[in-house]
Amino acid sequence: MKLAGDDAIARQEDERTATYRVKLPRQVVERPLLQVARRVLIALTVLVVTALIVWIDRDGYNDNSDGHVDLLDSFYYATVTLSTTGYGDITPVSDAARLTNIFVITPLRVLFLIILVGTTLEVLTERTREEWRLKRWRSTLRDHTVVVGFGTKGRSAVETVCASGLKPEQVVVVDPSPKVVESANAHGYAGVTGDATRSSVLLQAEVQRARKIIIATQRDDTAVLVTLTARQLNRGAKIVAAVREEENAPLLRQSGADAVITSASAAGRLLGLSVLSPHAGMVMEDLIQKGSGLDLVERPVTKAEVGLQPKETEDLVVSVIRGHRVLGYDDSAVGSLKLTDRLITITRVTPMTQLAPDMKPTPRG
Structure with missing residues (x-):
């Protein structure tokens, strides 16, 4: 996979046209x-x-x-x-x-x-x-979310995390296009115009103090370079990256990404599922679309649920997170729930789940 060719030309062009300056959102009364x-x-x-x-x-x-x-x-x-x-x-x-x-x-x-x-x-x-x-x-920016690339993937990712309670002022968008950064400003997000493979650009986005980094670039080789640079600047942040080709996913993980989403494969699986079962495809699309219909929610185990099995809870439990392991609801290793566990449940969106996603969702009837 090429990492230098076209990206080197893109960076040279970016150096001539971009200012690498932070642009904060504001309401413009008059031009x-x-x-x-x-x-x-x-x-x-x-x-x-x-x-x-x-x-x-x-x-x-x-x-x-x-x-x-x-x-x-x-x-x-x-x-x-x-x-x-x-x-x-x-x-x-x-x-x-x-x-x-x-x-x-x-x-x-x-x-x-x-x-x-x-x-x-x-x-x-x-x-x-x-x-x-x-x-x-x-001076006040701490534990924020940096989004590299504000195309379709990046914009959808930001909308999803904001639907879970993240404030727009806690989002910083990095993109080489000034027009894209202006679009991010219009949505209430701070923006940095520049090539995110450069550490100087990521430092403008205060990536060294970020809690989460979302990498949604258009090219897989760019995603690898951004991941390497971001991980070098911030060892503790959670980095999630998207790639087009599944064969590049291991390289992203080796570069420091905590999770890698293969966009082409995921879209292909959803297409195949929709062909075999249109209704199942609709349900899956509903699950991945945050803030409407059914949602996948990660929440802590409540005191009342300690000692119960996943199927005995009032919610539809899909998986149990114990330590660094993700166990299925029917895994024999789960046994009874512990207070330190976290549950991944399917819940219907209500005002309560939108305002407080970590709270126990409304019981299903």
């Missing part, structure tokens, strides 16, 4: 270009109004060059006056013109300066605010 255009329009309006005021009272002004003020001179005077340049070649000489300068043109000059200076200050303030938000985000 920046629209804000600038609106302020420029206001400034031009102030300029035109000032020029018209001068031109209407042109007899009260004196031009040192030819003695009279025309429309062009009015715009010239308005420009140098509002910008506080003041060459002095055109001056108000009548009392009316001087009063107009005091009570009308001077407030317009102040308004013009406020528009120009205000725009600059807002840009600086926005930059400072964004840097403050980023520092605060980094």
Whole structure:
């Protein structure tokens, strides 16, 4: 399997186009270009109004060059006056013109300066605010989930974990496409634009402090490199990776992935099951779709269930997790349930299971 060829070219292209900068989600009230255009329009309006005021009272002004003020001179005077340049070649000489300068043109000059200076200050303030938000985000981000690749697989994975109670602010998406990162921001997730095979990019996502890492890249070789890099930066995180080809799954496990999902094989099995039994296929699709219908839920054993067999509980138990082993509900090694065990059950989604997935689900009737 190739690990360098096309990915090397992709990384070079990514270096030229991406900034490797964290982008936090926010609600944009108005586009920046629209804000600038609106302020420029206001400034031009102030300029035109000032020029018209001068031109209407042109007899009260004196031009040192030819003695009279025309429309062009009015715009010239308005420009140098509002910008506080003041060459002095055109001056108000009548009392009316001087009063107009005091009570009308001077407030317009102040308004013009406020528009120009205000725009600059807002840009600086926005930059400072964004840097403050980023520092605060980094200082509070702990035990979060990093998702590498926000395509169909990555997006579905995030929706599933969020349906189990994970908050959107605890998700960081890493993707080489700026448009994909903007899409993640629109869903409320922080995003990092860059090549996740590089440790510098993963460090921007604070992967060293993450609890879970989901790798859903488009290429298997990229998934291997990302897994190796992520495991090197974080030894304790749970890494789940998706691959297209089943033959690459062992390589992902050797690279440090705790679980590997073969997308092509899983889709093929679901297709085959749907052909043989459409209803069974519908049930399986319902089970893997979190938050609706039937769900697979992992929960701890309650005190009331200690000493019982899996079939004696009120829930439909599929497997029992004991230590690092996953035992079937009918495995003789299970015996009676222990307080340290965890159960994988099938339950119908209710508001209670959505809000508290680790709680004991509603008994089936």
